[in-house]
Amino acid sequence: MDAQDKLNRQYENKSIYTAGFYADPDNNLANRKKLFDTLKSLVMNQDASTPFSLQIMMTNSEINIMPLGLLDLNELKEYEKKQREIHGLDWHSDEIPLIIQYSPHTEDGKVVKKTVCSTQKLFADFNTQIENIWQTVKDFLNDNFAILSAIVKDLIADKNDVQKEYYTTFSKMSAAEREEKLGFTVDTAEVEQFSEYMANMHEVQAIVLSAGSFANHELLGKNSFSEMISDNVRRSTLFWVLDNTFYEIYYYFYNSNENSKLRKRLNHQRENLIVNMRNDAFHRAQELVEKQQKKVDFNEYFSDIFIPVAEQIVAEINKFKD
Known part of the structure; x- marks a missing residue:
């Protein structure tokens, strides 16, 4: 079964289940709860064949949690190709990898994707996999906060220069x-x-x-x-x-x-x-x-x-x- 057949069988032309939230830059407790509640709702109300995308918006980036191939089928084909190179031509699996995609909205920002588990494992063992997902999300949240901090640092440096100009002007x-x-x-x-x-x-x-x-x-x-x-x-x-x-x-x-x-x-x-x-x-x-x-x-x-x-x-x- 090739990737196209697998994806068609997995999704059965279902509509995509989507959700999203805004992550507080400095409140991981609240962010983890939002992530937990959203994915828990998914596994309680849907099944492992449901195509879904959870979008986490941040100040200068976004994170998407979704099955591999949801946005680009070629990614699933490439994944299967690599697995056969590693495990042999007889390799076969019905599991769809679950990926976390980090997209910084900066001029030189590069999209990063990490596979954390599979959609089947998320539904079968939620308590274990939610922690794996959270650890990766938390790392990306930290990367985003570093971007925000760098922007603020530049603003503060510019402010110090501007303040000196104002002070010189008004003092005279x-x-x-x-x-x-x-x-x-x-x-x-x-x-x-x-x-x-x-x-x-x-x-x-x-x-x-x-x-x-x-x-x-x-x-x-x-x-x-x-x-x-x-x-x-x-x-x-x-x-x-x-x-x-x-x-x-x-x-x-x-x-x-x-x-x-x-x-x-x-x-x-x-x-x-x-x-x-x-x-x-x-x-x-x-x-x-x-x-x-x-x-x-x-x-x-x-x-x-x-x-x-x-x-x-x-x-x-x-x-x-x-």
Whole structure:
């Protein structure tokens, strides 16, 4: 039996069972529970012949857990070829390997695939195989967090340079000149703190505009907002971008401060911040649909959502320092 016959017999033209969730960059306990619950639901309600794909979205990557050959039949053919080279031409197995695919969304990122077990073993021995799957997923989550940390590190380095420029510029001005330039008073004693605030918001704006540009070009395009939001894939992608943007801003401030007590405070506030952000984004999307607004600029949409988030984080940091 060749790979095509095997796949046809295995799947019997069934529809693909799909599920997905967003992985918190720094909460493996919650991530493992989501993974466990999703795959447990699969084995309790389906059978080993069910074609399925579990997608785990992250800030700069995604993970797919699925049977080999689901997306590319040639992969299954190549697998069978290699097995015959190893075990001989008489090798035969009805098992479909289960793979975990890691896809970093970076310029030089390479897709990595690992075989962990088979779909039959997952259904027959769930408790053992879920742990094998989790260990591989956890490694990929760590790889993703390293990407996020590298991005944040670059933002912090740029912020330090920008802050120096602001401080030099504002320090050379008199209080009257600063008021004329800015429209409000900044005393000499406040120049350093104000320069830091301006530099922070410069980096936040860079994050926001990057996300807005992606949404404008890749999601909205020439469509109306209502058309875009009615498409399941693009709507899901929009809320994935929103979460990505939140975490880049959050970890930018979190990694900018090494005080463990301050980090603990920010970590305590994180869940409320992201829930409020998601609610705000959802309500703004609803308003745009109800108004049937023809022209929507995601740069403005993202700025209206995330500038207040950043200012709230800054307020938490200043409150702690005071």
